[in-house]
Amino acid sequence: MKTTVFWTEEFPRPADLPTSELPETIDVAIIGSGYTGLNAALALRKAGASVAVLEQATIGWGASSRNGGMALTGLKEEMPVVFKRYGAEMGRAFWQWALDAVAHVEQTVAAEGIACEFARTGHVTLAFKPSHYARFAEEVRWFHDTLAYDDLWVMSKSELRSEIGADVYHGGLGDRNSAALHPARYVFGLAQAAARHGALLVEHAVVKRIARARLGFLVATSQGILNAREVLVATNGYTTNVVASLRQGIFPVGSYIITTAPLSVSLQQELSPRGRMFFDSKNFLNYFRLTPDGRMLFGGRHDLSTSLDLTESARKMQARMVEVFPQLAGVPVTHSWSGKLGLAFDLMPHVGRVRGVHYAYGYAGHGVSIASYLGKEVGEMLAGARTTNLFAQINHARYPFTPYDQLYLPLVSAWLRLLDRIS
Numbered sequence: 077m078k079t080t081v082f083w084t085e086e087f088p089r090p091a092d093l094p095t096s097e098l099p100e101t102i103d104v105a106i107i108g109s110g111y112t113g114l115n116a117a118l119a120l121r122k123a124g125a126s127v128a129v130l131e132q133a134t135i136g137w138g139a140s141s142r143n144g145g146m147a148l149t150g151l152k153e154e155m156p157v158v159f160k161r162y163g164a165e166m167g168r169a170f171w172q173w174a175l176d177a178v179a180h181v182e183q184t185v186a187a188e189g190i191a192c193e194f195a196r197t198g199h200v201t202l203a204f205k206p207s208h209y210a211r212f213a214e215e216v217r218w219f220h221d222t223l224a225y226d227d228l229w230v231m232s233k234s235e236l237r238s239e240i241g242a243d244v245y246h247g248g249l250g251d252r253n254s255a256a257l258h259p260a261r262y263v264f265g266l267a268q269a270a271a272r273h274g275a276l277l278v279e280h281a282v283v284k285r286i287a288r289a290r291l292g293f294l295v296a297t298s299q300g301i302l303n304a305r306e307v308l309v310a311t312n313g314y315t316t317n318v319v320a321s322l323r324q325g326i327f328p329v330g331s332y333i334i335t336t337a338p339l340s341v342s343l344q345q346e347l348s349p350r351g352r353m354f355f356d357s358k359n360f361l362n363y364f365r366l367t368p369d370g371r372m373l374f375g376g377r378h379d380l381s382t383s384l385d386l387t388e389s390a391r392k393m394q395a396r397m398v399e400v401f402p403q404l405a406g407v408p409v410t411h412s413w414s415g416k417l418g419l420a421f422d423l424m425p426h427v428g429r430v431r432g433v434h435y436a437y438g439y440a441g442h443g444v445s446i447a448s449y450l451g452k453e454v455g456e457m458l459a460g461a462r463t464t465n466l467f468a469q470i471n472h473a474r475y476p477f478t479p480y481d482q483l484y485l486p487l488v489s490a491w492l493r494l495l496d497r498i499s
C-alpha cells in the first residue's frame with residue numbers, strides 16, 4: 077500500500093505546466109493554488125488584471141488534488157438551519173447559489189476544455205439509523221414546499237438495493253443534480269487554463285508575511301518580496317497565522333481516504349450500479365464512490381485531527397469499508413492519504429477582508445463546487461466587476477483561541493461520536 081494520493085499518481089502534475097519566477101510587482105497576489113485561487117485567477121485575468129498565484133508546494137498540492145471529487149448540491153450546513161439563521165430570502169439565495177456553483181464547474185470544464193470526467197451522477201445520502209431515514213420524507217417535502225426543488229427522492233431500504241450493493245443502511249435520499257469529477261485532472265486543468273489566460277503560477281513560494289505598503293502590500297515569500305496592489309488568501313484548511321485573524325476564523329480538519337485495487341466490472345456494477353456519489357448520515361460520516369478506473373474510494377474522518385498515521389488510518393478505514401461492503405473483504409487497499417479541509421464555527425463559507433487582505437474559505441467538505449464558484453466571484457470583486465457576494469453579507473465569528481484547536485478538538489470529537497451513538 078502506498079501512502080500517496082491515488083489521483084495525482086494516476087494524473088500527475090503536467091510536466092509542461094508553465095510556472096514562473098516570483099515577479100516584482102503584480103496587481104493581485106493570490107496565496108494558494110487550489111480551486112479558490114485558480115478560479116479567482118481566471119476571473120481576474122478575464123477582467124485584465126495581472127495575477128500571480130503563490131503556492132508553498134506544487135500547484136494544486138492542497139485539498140484540491142486530494143478530495144473525493146464529489147461536486148455536491150447545497151452547503152454543509154443544512155438548508156432549514158440556513159433559513160432559520162438568515163431568513164427565507166437569504167436562504168433561497170444561498171440554495172440557488174449552491175446549485176449555480178455546480179453549474180459553474182460544469183461550464184468551466186466545458187469552456188476551458190478540462191477533461192476531468194465531470195458527470196452529473198447524482199448523490200445518495202445513506203441513513204445510518206432508522207431515525208435518520210424517518211427524516212428524509214420530511215426533507216423532500218420541505219425542499220418542495222420551500223424551494224420548489226423536486227430533484228430529491230426517498231428510497232426505502234429495499235429500494236436502495238438498485239443504488240448500492242450494501243445492506244447496512246436504512247434507506248436513502250437521492251439528489252439528481254450532484255456531480256463527480258477527477259480532482260487532480262480538474263485542478264491541473266484549471267491551472268493550465270489560468271496560465272493560458274496569462275496568470276503567473278509560482279511554485280515553492282511560501283508566503284511568510286503580508287505588510288501594508290504605500291500602494292498596496294509587500295508580500296514576503298521564501299523566494300523574495302512581491303509588491304501587490306491587492307492580496308487574496310485562498311488557503312482554506314491550510315491557513316496558518318500569516319494573517320492571524322484569518323486563522324482565528326477557521327479550523328483545519330483532517331479527512332482520510334483509501335482506494336482499493338481496480339474491481340471487476342461485475343463487482344463495480346454490484347456495489348454502485350448507477351455510479352452515484354455516496355455519503356452517510358453520521359456526524360463522523362463516511363463518503364465513497366467508484367473512481368473512473370473502477371476502484372472503490374472510501375473516505376471519512378477518524379477524529380478531527382490532521383496528522384494520523386496513514387497506515388493506521390487505512391486499517392481503520394478498510395474495516396469500516398468492509399462493514400459496508402463485505403464483498404470487498406480481501407481486496408487490496410492500494411493507497412491511503414489525507415488532506416485538510418477548513419471549517420468555520422457556523423459551518424458556512426466566508427469571504428471578506430481583514431486589514432485590507434481579501435480571503436475566501438470555510439467550505440467544510442463541499443469545496444469542489446463552492447470553492448470554485450466563490451473563487452470566481454471573489455476574483456470578480458477584486459477586479460471591480462462585482463461589488464459584493466452573498467457570503468460577504470454574513471457575520472464571520474473569529475476567536476483568539478481557535479489556533480489552539482488541537483487542545484480542545486479531541487473533546488469536540490468525543491462529543492460528535494457520542495451524538496452519532498445516541499441521535
Ligand SMILES: Cc1cc2nc3c(=O)[nH]c(=O)nc-3n(C[C@H](O)[C@H](O)[C@H](O)COP(=O)(O)OP(=O)(O)OC[C@H]3O[C@@H](n4cnc5c(N)ncnc54)[C@H](O)[C@@H]3O)c2cc1C
Pocket residue numbers: 107108109110111112113130131132133136137138139140141142143144145146147148281282283284310311312313314315316318330331332333375414415416417418437439440441442443444445446447
Ligand atoms: C480528503 C478530502 C476529501 C474531500 N472531499 C470532498 C468532496 O468529495 N467534495 C467536496 O466538495 N469537497 C471535498 N473536500 C474539500 C475540498 O477539497 C476543499 O474544500 C477545496 O479543495 C478547497 O480548495 P481551496 O483552493 O480553497 O484550498 P486548497 O485546495 O486546500 O488549497 C490551499 C493551498 O494553499 C497553499 N498554502 C497554504 N499556506 C500557504 C502559504 N503560506 N504560502 C503559499 N501557499 C500556501 C497550500 O499549500 C494549498 O495548496 C475534501 C477535502 C479533503 C481534504
